[in-house]
Amino acid sequence: MSGSPTTGSPSPTPGSSGSGSGSGEPSFAALRGQLQEAAAAFADGPGALEGILLGMVDDVDRAVREPLEIFPVCHHSPASALAMARRLREKQPRVVYLELCEDMAPLLTELRNCRLPVAVQAFASDVDGFPAEWAPLSVVAPVTEASAEYQAIAYALDTPGVELVLVDRSSDHVFQWDGRHGEHSPEEPSAPADGAPEPEAALHGEAVGVEIGDLRPRFAELEEHLLRHGKVRHWSEWWHQYVEVPLGSSDHDAYRQVMFLVGSLFRRLAPGDRDRVRVDEDRERYMWTRMREHLAATGADPEDCLYVCGAFHAASRVEEFGVAGGGSYVIPPRSATTWQHGLIPSSHTAIEAQFGLASGSVSIAATQWAKNLRRTRVRPYRLDGQGGTKKSRAAAKAAAPAVPTAATETAPDRLTGFLRQPPVLDTLDEAELLGWSVEIVRAARRGGYPASTADAIAVFETSILLAGVRDRAKPTPYDFQDAAITCIEKDAVPGRRDVRRLVEIMMGGDRVGRVGYDALPPLARDVHDRLAPLGLKLQQRGVRRALLDMDAHPELRACSDVLWMLRRLMPHGTARPIMGERKLGERSIQESWDLALGTHERSLIELGYEGVSIEQVLEQRLRREAYGPRATTAGVLAAVEDATLYLRGGRLADELGAHALVVLAGERTVDGAPEVLRRMRGLLAYYRTAEPVLPPWVESFVKAGYAHYCTLLPMAFTDEDATVGQVAAMLGFLFGMESLALSLGCDRAQLELAVAQSRPTDPERTALLWAARVQLGALSRGELRERCAQLLANPMAVPAYPRYLSGFVHALVPVPGLADVVVEAVSNAFGRLPDRVLLPWLPTLITTLRSGAADLAPLLTREAGRLFPARLAALDTWVPPWRAEPSATPPAAGAVGVGADRGAALLFAHPATLDAVAGLLGCDGPWAGLGSEASDGAELVRRHPDTADAWGSLLAEG
Template sequence: MSGPFAALRAQLLAAAEALTGGPAGLPEILAGMVDDVDHVLREPVEIFPVCHHSPASALALVRRLRARPPKVIYLELGEDLAPLLTELRHCRLPVALQAFAAEPDGLPAAAAPLSLVVPLTEASAEYQAIAYALADPGVELVLVDRSTDHVFQGRPEPDRPGEAVGVEIGGLRPRLAELEEHLLRHGRVRHWSEWWDQYVEQPLAGADHATYRQVMVLIGSLFRRLAPPGTRRHATDEDRERHMWTRIRAHLDATGADRADCLYVCGAFHAASRLPEAGSHPAAPGVTITARTATRWRYGLVPASHSAIEAQFGLAPGSVSLAAATWERTLRRTGLTPFTPAGRRAVRRRLPEAPAPPATAAATVTDQLTGYLRRPAAPDGLDEEELRGWCVQLVRLARRNGYPAGTADAIAVFETSVLLAGLRGRARPTPYDFQDAAVTCVEKERVPGRRDVRRLCEILLGGDRTGQVGYAALPPLARDVHDRLAPLGFDLERRAVQRALLDLTARPELAACSDLLWMLRYLLPDRVVRPITGSRRLGAASLRESWDLDLGRHQRAVIELGYEGVTVEQVLEQRLRRAVRQPGATAATALRAVEHSLLFLRSPRLTDDLGARAVELLAAERTVDDASTVLRRLRRLLAHHRATAPALPAWCERFVAEGYAHYCTLLPTAFAGEETGARQVGAMLGFLFTLEGLAPAFGCDRTQLELAVRQSHPRDPVKIALLWAARHQLGLLPLADLRARVDDLLGNPLVLPAVPQYVSGFVLALEPVPRLAPFVVEMLSQAFARLPDPVLLPWLPRLIATLRTHAAELVPVVTREAGRTFPATLAELDVWTAPWHARAEPGAARTTAGSGAAAAGALLAAHPAATDAVAALLGCAGEWSPRGERCS
């Protein structure tokens, strides 16, 4: 091999041969890395390798753009995100470019909603390139990476549907676990972010243009050659590279741009690509880019944060914050001014020009790697003033968060930082050394405050910054929300909870704000807008309301709402219609949507459509699992329509008729089936008996209900009690007969353990048959009066547990009835007579008891053998009298 890297290549091959017992592929890897660097530097279109959120990359790109401004910048970024870039002028970083699709068309529907985000920070090379192009109209910025639609076409379904897919620009990390472990161990660091900061960021922060490019390509080539082949990620990387170079060549052919005036900013991993399709040569083979699906994508900017970026890309906590601190510290030290989306020319006049790189990179390639790799990095000396400032500010923060820190702790942190840096072979303590020292000296045994010391260090050195999207860059819906809430007089971009007080009587114009807040409450997470006082219910209106508003810190939720429509009302209507049309929709779901349409939108057309869908869903149901919910919501809706309209809507009439026939048909099966609970059966009866007076007007026949009750034969004690209550309501079981059955239950020792379940059934029956409340009180009183303590005391816990399980919300009805029945004072108790005792006639009671004894005697006389056998077992002798009585 000839060329500027021939000597370096020969040295590496000799070193590989000198390593006896080394990997067989080591010479090929070392030589290939040098060949990759030489290949990239000879490419006519200058390739600028970067790393995601790397201050060194951003600084190097700023120097390159100021020294020799290009006319065309090709950027590794989704080609469909280009219209969003101009909106960055109105934002405070970090923010993220987002593509959102609520309803995929041609993509996996199970992963919906689809979301892709590309976070940007000021300390990132891609943002500096974008800002440079936005500030200079003469620069053309071309995004060449795959579109969002293409990203999801080749992506497997995510484990968690709706999770946002993050896209890195220049992600650079070893993909071989053994290599990363080796680097961390020998570098004496804990995680990859610290290794990268120590051995790449700091040495390259002040490197010249040629050295930076060659080192970054060398690192990208190493990681690429050691990446496991044949993986899905490997194939995805190659697809991206083919796509990007195809777009670059197509643009060069279409515009005729001079390749010497073009700059290709991409990840160092992609920069070292040796695919046949890589390169700007017109003869390089291209790929056929597939068409996009019919999915409708919506685009916008959303706030991001350092912690969110770290979590999304698996970075160490605090690494992005520390990178931002390094970026700002280096800018202050070097006097370099970064680019902003507006005013690049004015900024450039304030700075000296950096030495310009050669105009034709391929013609003047020189070997900068050999000298860089031979000489050890010149470590910065200890900056005592900077370290001392960190220690003092940390102690101040620690005391503010509840730590008993003082001057001694600041001194200890200072000395420990220097000691740790020396043990790790560093002359100057890094922020990571300072963190470790702070945790050791300040945190001690426990964390009394809300934040631990490591988090305090992150706040001190950079903090978890959260970006903000300006008003002009918001989608129409978000701007509409800000405009409509303007009468409240709050700064909705403020990052704090603000209390809004709405006196709707004194200021009726705030009613529109109240309506909007209630809709936002329904559509957004609870923490965004939260009512403190006031409510929104059918038939009730609040005169005064108070709200906690936190729209500034949750701007992203409002922005993503804007991807679904232009106004809040439109989004709410779409969600309600979608809720009743989804595969798992039920009649209860549809009734809930009807109620919300009445509360928030007040649209008769929408309400009728949702109500008609509720009728369809009820007719198609084959279970009664939601019967209690259907009953509760239908009662509210009927009461509302009766109070606000002269007649019920047509859908209500059809729902009543359909529900009456539906539940009558399923009632016998529900009584007998074990899979149907007693609560559902009680709700079915409640529906039928509540509408018993209304249903015949809509064509229903009461005979159908009577037949359904007669055909029901339950076995569960709870359902038996419900059936008795239903028969009583229909007039098939008089109250006297019902009392007689309960007396038999209490007098039968074999049935006594099941009495709590019968009680629970009667309590459940209070919903369909509320007039049974006095009877339930009577039954419980009889039980407490007649049962002996050895039976009653073990029976009470089971009774309480059964009532809590089956009828917790109906027990207060029994309690109120008992309060009306029993005397309120002890004096009244002495002369009080239970109503059921007062109603009973003594003669009738004796007749009833005599008839019961006669019936028992007749039963024993009809089966004398059984009686004789029991007498023999007990040792009783006797004979039968002529009247059929056994005499002992």
């Protein structure tokens, strides 16, 4: 490990530990000479290869000489975290500069109230300065305990007199510079065997991830070369085997120089993507500019500072590099977007999915971190109260400031020895490998695999075999995972998880973080406080069953209101009603809910960015939906209904209802007519039963809707883009709201004129028009039946008969009284059509009725049950009502039948009744005997014998 010291090298200054952070001038002459010889041998002389190799040494030399000590790290690397903890206890810096979005600094103190892993989030729902389709904007920075940045944060926050300064670009600049292009591509999808992603993988949502230490080759050929010659499958495994494990046992100087070298290698061999290079260099200029500004403002000594950044950015070549750097970089201003900040739960799976790491790599890193701590006995830093535990006295004493000790003189060039040393072959730990093999078989049995002791032995031996094939004496977790998949999984996955996932869980599991109550935004805390009467641990992950008996416990009604609003605002599954419903005018007295607030904690936290209470957020969303550029009349009415259901209506419902008039006036299509009809019927029924008078906006909407749909009706009958269901909904609005519209001053002649101007050409709309004319009195039922009979009698029209039936079925929306005619039309088709015509036509009929009469089928079923006999025995003698022979010949004009005579006698016996009927019909005259001097009432009886028969039958029964 130790190279030969360079003659004449000055000894390091006290407190520098030979790191080159003082006035020492480390020399890499030996390494330069070796690389020149290698370049000459492999490239037939000096040239591009020599320039790259020597440039890498120059990058390391430059970074090591910088007075402000640079600490290069790799994200979620146990070796980086271990080296960071060791260096912080040794150096005790007074200022820690951290590569993290500078606007996230106020949230870091809340980490002590959480259980890691969690992610610091910047969120913006309303954008100003970015394209509207980008919204919402979200940036997350996940933090795990086995990460160098957490060690730096914990040290700075819990050590008195230490200042933590975030120096990376703000969340606003992330989108200004990078746009919507992610910087990471997954190595392997983190999904179980059935293809459905794990719920924990979606904890970050669609957020853009920022991290410290994006250390991965951007040159595809280089990564492929490293994986092939390293005999590994993915980058995470290569890093673990060839960098993570060797650096876990190295000293501080070797660690820094190796990380500088790796960062310089990946940077110099990156493809020439100008946009990405520009972003990288701008970030480095940004960070060094911020650090120099802070040093100038506070007067801090660079010797007392530590700069924690990714190894890729540590070996920077920008002009602004270093405390003595030049350049005139000007930090661009932020946009006008308002950003909200908070903490959201994270998980190992979410981090892997966010940053393109191999499945299970973060869990393996956490296990490696625990092993490193036990092996080296290094005491890590941990925030006071982290995860609900208290810091021990030993840890508190270790975290206290200490006087830096002068380090012994060490050789500055540690790369030469590190690169020349042979790989360390760890001895096989049979006990550990045997324990893994037994545990995976036990987990496989629980998962439904037919695993046995023989499989455990096979996994044990196969792990050793794979490690030997890959030139490793000790099997790594990745070797063991491959062996377990080969020996146990066979050809099928019986359960929800495959063997790969079982190994990941066994190695440490997918640890899921939790944001503590004190770190939640006000809205989230308010929700938990209002649901406290349920007595459930809602912050825990999983589903909790809540039973609400509001008749016995009226205080639970407030909980019910919160749960219904959460169901409206949160993702599906957060609050799912099992029993009970909430409709206009209806309230359940007992409810049962499945609650998963802990599982969907991220959504609840992001909801808190929009307001301080769920009522405020719901009102804002309803306004946004109603006043949005794509708002429709049906959508505004839905917002009115939700405002009535969840916010008790009132001012907001009236405001949104008035806005529905404006939206309706601007619509030129009938696409939303069915939804408008359905919601308006429900609102009318509610207001008529719950309110003393109709709200003014309802009356105005009915008047405006009546005129609006009358105007659009002729065009809708011929518009190819309008469906028959939409036209039927228009007629349903006109006929259903007609009485109210006429009472408010509308003219029925407008509807009659609109129907008269309609000229449909297709069968469905023609049948719909016939039904409308029957409703208006322009076509009798007898004439409608006659037209249907003509269609069945015409062989050319028979193939189109199902479409006529579809029109009649849709006509039940505006004219439900035609149900008997529709049943008759279907029955006649089955009775009159021959089999050669009926059988090919039957599938089309069934398809038509199923697609067009799904919600109207109950009406047809009730009507058929009324017309057809209830018993099978009566079917043989049953005669359809539409085929029944009239019982008597209609009386001649001027004659009065027997029923009429009986009815007339009863009417003359009670003249007050006939006077009332005559008055309604506009007839007025004196009574006289029944004869040639018949009164007007008697004349009416003679002219309308059917009416007299009906009156006589009713009065006789009475």
